[in-house]
Amino acid sequence: MGGHMSKKTPETSSGINFNTDMATELRSYEAACKLDSDLQSFDTTVQARANQVIKTLAVGVEVRSLSFESLKLVTECLLEMDQEVVKVILDCKKDIWKNQELFELVEEYLENSLQTLDFCTTLEQCLKRARDSQLLIFAALQQFEEETELGEKRYTRTLQELKNFKASGDPFTEEFFQMYQSVYNQQILMFEKLLVRQNKLDKKVKQVHTWRKVSSMIFVATVAAVLIFSVVAAAIASPHVAAILAAVSAIPIGSMGKWIDTMLKSYETAVGGHKEVIISMQVGTYVAIKDLESIRVLIDKLEIEIESVLQNVEFAIENDALKVAIEEMKKKLGVFMKNVEDLGVQADTCSRDIIRARTVVLRRIIKLPHN
Template sequence: MNEDVVKVILDCKKDIWKTKELFELVEDYFENSRQTLGFCTVLEKCLKRAREGQLIIQVALKQFEEDQSEGIDDEKKNYSKTLQELKNFRAAGDPFTEEFFLLFQSVYKQQVSMLKTLQIKKSKLDKKLKSVKSWWRVSNIILGAAFASVLICSVVAAAIAAPPVVTALAAAAASLPLGSMGNWINSLWEKYENELKEQREIMTAMWIVSDIAIKDLVSIRVLVDKLEIKIESMLQNADFALQDEDAVMLAIDEIKKKLCVFMQTIEDLSEHADTCSRHIRRQRTVILRRITKYPSY
């Protein structure tokens, strides 16, 4: 989803959401997910450079075959064209820069921090929901025992500890007849409970996508490390051939053995990057829909 659309929706909701803490958490979530999408874009650029290196190696292998067929009766073959392609591969170097790994660490830490925060907030909401059910029953018991309405309001207000409920109870306690008090208090509890459930649903949705993002990032890092090992190995083979022309055949043979895994790892990484992006974009849309439906109470 376009970042401008996200900003417009969040700005529209900012002034009417009662729970500031939840709104700030949602803002943090969208910022983290935006940066993770940015990381996936950087990863694709690195993979583009890796594919360029793959093409250079394939050209080098083809050139080696041509060099082999030419001057077959010569005592010493001329591998100058093959060596030039290996030089090109060496010059291309490692497609994964230090900035890439710094960005990965930053995005990964942000996602882990977000997940921990959501776990803590979710746990607190679960306790609040459990407390609501208990105190709801207590308030009805007190009402049934025909306590004074002021006492009922005090107990309920203290139990909920939520400014909107406290205000409502205090304002209406003196004016409502005792017979209507039960329905009125039940409606307050129900509204408060529904609000907590809405908050929990939004947090759960954010928690799920953060958990998935972390798993995607871990898989990506494993594949990047695997690809780096293959690249470094092939670079060493290229160096070996460039330092000793008599070793070209041996170096090319080693590069051939590694090329298939190299190519497959690039494709696996590309697929993981695409999957990570799709997960994040889809869940951002889901959460935005929940936000637009979230009641202001």
Template sequence: MGCIQSSSNPTTPSSSSGSTPSISKLTLTQDLNSYQEAIKSDPNLQSFDSNLQYRTSQAINSLALEVEVRSLSLNSLKEVTTSLLDMNQEVVNILIESKEDIWNNDELFVLVQDFFDLSLLTLDFCTSLQGCLKNARHSLSFINVAINHFDKDGGGDYLGTLDYLKRFEGCEGMFSEEFFDLFHAVYARQVKMLKKLQVQKEKVDKKMRNVETWRRLWSMGKWVNSLWKKYEMELKGQRELINAMSWGSFIVIKDLDNIKALVDKLGVEMEGLVRNAQFAINEEEQEAVGVAVDEMKTTVNDFAKTIDELSDYSDTCCRDVRNARSVIVRKITKYPSGSV
């Protein structure tokens, strides 16, 4: 693993019973293994490790040479001290670069922008849905009038009932092709957004694991350790933001699933009502009108209930979208200028 090595000396006396080493062998081994794994995937760590090996070798060689001649000069001590300070500076440089990487993260910035743009598109979809439901209620009004008219005179004026059924049949469709195109576009983008957020979260989690490894291996002084802690807190803030957006997208996707199921149900119910109306119109007989009206009575209440349920889900989706936007804004403004 570079300059950090472990060796065992069989002649070295074992620790006295009851004594506790400051760092257990198991913990150290785990930390070193984590460090080795991090090096493989992090160019910054690779560069740091190479520099660390070189400077440590210089310091050790200098000390070894002085020991051979039984003297330690001020120059050798200065060289060792300088090497240690340089190693600390390498840590600081990586921290500074990492900080810039966090708050100037183009991927996260684009994701936040896309999240807000998509939330507006989702609100547009909900507005479109409410417009469709308005058309559905308009169609429902003709059915209710037709049923009431037929019941009022016992079917005597069945031609008047047929007139209302014809008006119902002539109503434009509830859901246009543009509505379904908008739904599929919003749904696909929400799913894609959730996947992108999951990928970004994995990247942040990987950085978090690296930070934990570095803090265990390089806690060299309060100042450097405070930098590590600050970097870790900033990463946590970034992850918190990603989690909030992920949860918002997940909730909206569930809302859209429920809306689609109810839209399909409403479509089936509408088809049944239209078939009955067409049957009465085509037959143009009192008995046929009576049969159609009776059939409609069994489904018209379900039709009205589904309209109301869809309206409620549209309101719920709008509320969830706005809540998610508010949460993200609070997460962003929670951090000082220069943060996410």
């Protein structure tokens, strides 16, 4: 129908003005028909029904009258064409401009990121205690060297530094690990929610293409109706009724196509903006999860080193085997210091990644189009 109708003259015998906008819409519809089998099927159906009605009305035009059966056929044809459109519309559930879920996700994401930053601050405090413990070990080793040079056999100061190290305890408390697990679980849950939301947005993007198809169907069904009304206007004897039908038919249909296209573009832009926000939060959440996992691995390594040093200290204190313990601690001190340094770097990376991700998300939100 698109190809057939677009080749018609711009004005019918009943005075209908097929304006430039309408001609453009028809050409657009014709191009869409070539690419979409559903539109091709719809177009064939509309052509067949419109042709059937026009052929039936042709007899009435010749005698300047219409039979009741002819008018009934016109009515049924228009209703059937509208129903074809309704069927497609009902298949696509309309869900436009509902942003509450998105903003709730944004709020949750920002809150989670703040809690993760709080965790990083707590981690820094733990690392400070670990560095203090590291200094106690270093002090014990220095005291051991000095007392060895002085010939001190009791190593009083060395043992005191080791006791201080033991008394300082584990820099990572039970509350710290509970906080870590809570933050990690929140990030995992956030990522899952974002995946669900992205899937919904992907479906909406597909719906935009379907709505474009629907708008084409509505447009061509309206054009078919206009043609049929023009035949009706020509066939009815009463000049008054004919003038009314012609006036109704002369409404610039092309502007309707423009309005629908504008609405769909607006919707597509909004969905695209929402998707950018979701993807930004997904990336930020994924990076945060990986940073937290790296932190946990480094904490576990550091915990192993701390436990090993503590065992050496206890062995030295309880078994009067200070020289053996000191030699072991010398070997482990370098590893201990490196683990503390690596963990500090990772904690700093995590903080910077979270702040950077928050900035990106907030910028995306600022760029979101108004509904």
